[in-house]
Amino acid sequence: MITQYTRRTAKLLLVAGAAMALGACSNFPSRQPPIWVWPDMKKQDKYKAQMSAPFFADGRTSRRPVEGTVAQEWYKADEAYSTGVGADGNYVAKNPLPLDKATIEKGQVKxxxxxxxxxxxxGSGRGVVPAKVVWxxxxxxxxxxxxxxxxxxxxxxxxxRRSMPGYRFQISEQDRWAIVAYVRALQRSWRGTMADVPAEMQSKVK
Ligand code: HEC
Structure with a gap:
């Protein structure tokens, strides 16, 4: 038989249950560590950046790289190839890439x-950017x-150079050398003379 007393108890239990359920997903910051029933991998024996630790004499976990360390991606085995400046301090005279069709086509795309x-x-300098801004x-x-x-x-x-930005971060070294080859091809085409046209074709050129 359901009495008023049991109905009230049921209500109370319901409210208490809801409060407990909602309490579990509380968003309030607390200084108390949460109770971990299953710790899984939440707690690990490791140091995080900027933590202090007694292991090193200066008490820091963040260490400086050993002097002379070079990040892998910054290691340049061939200085002249990657900078365009040789060991003697002069600009490299000749493009190190093979000057073939593949190189020039790659250069054209880039x-x-x-x-x-x-x-x-x-390459005459009248692109869309200078058409819009004074540059x-x-x-x-x-x-x-x-x-x-x-x-x-x-x-x-x-x-x-001066107002032109550098493109070393956008264009790979190989592609930059390919562009150099293509700029040479553009310059050559601009300076072409009748003598560059094969003799048998000359009569067809107006
Ligand atoms: C955002 C616009 C812009 C882009 C993109 C750009 N340049 Fe330039 N470039 C300039 C400007 C501006 C100058 C003139 C710089 C000056 O004299 O102040 C210049 C100058 C130059 C010069 C002449 C340097 C000298 O000694 O006077 C060369 C060569 C050149 N650019 C090549 C390139 C090549 C190759 C690319 C593609 C990888 C490129 N530029 C991409 C704007 C640009």
């Missing part, structure tokens, strides 16, 4: 992605730039 927005696809990219067909050695061009691409 040039059109990374350089053409400012320098336009011919004058160099004309790659100027005598002075045609006369730069390959390593200097590579260096300009990598480090930038």
């Amino acid at each position: 040039f059109n992605i990374y350089c053409a927005p400012c320098h336009d696809r011919t 004058v990219p160099g004309n790659m067909h100027e005598e002075r730039i045609v006369n730069l050695v390959d390593g200097e061009l590579y260096h300009v691409i990598s480090m930038g």
Whole structure:
């Protein structure tokens, strides 16, 4: 038989149960460590960054790298290849990549992605960026730039020059050298003369 007394007890139990259930997902910060019924891997014997620990004399867990350490991705076995500057401090004279069709085509793709927005696809310096803002990219067909050695061009691409930003973080070393090869091809095409056209074709060129 359900009496008023049992109904009240049932209600009380329901409220207490709900409070306990909600209490378990409480969002209130507490200084008390939570009770871990199953600790799983929550607690591990390890040091976290910036913690203190008695193991080292200075009491820090964060250690400095051993002097002379070089991060793997920053280790450059061939300084001249990666910087465009040789051991003698001069720009590398010749592009180290094989100057074949694959290199030039790779250079063309990368040039059109990374350089053409400012320098336009011919390299004359009238890309879409300078059309919108006052920013004058160099004309790659100027005598002075045609006369730069390959390593200097590579260096300009990598480090930038005056108002041009460097692209060493966006473009891999190999692709930068490929761009140098393609810039040479552009410059060559710009300076072509009738003598460059094969004799049998000359009559067809107006
Ligand atoms: C965001 C626009 C921009 C992009 C992208 C850009 N350049 Fe430039 N570049 C410039 C500007 C501006 C100058 C002129 C810098 C100056 O003289 O102040 C310049 C100058 C140059 C010069 C002449 C340097 C000299 O000695 O005067 C070369 C060579 C060159 N850029 C090559 C490249 C190549 C190759 C790429 C693609 C990897 C590239 N640039 C991408 C804006 C750009």
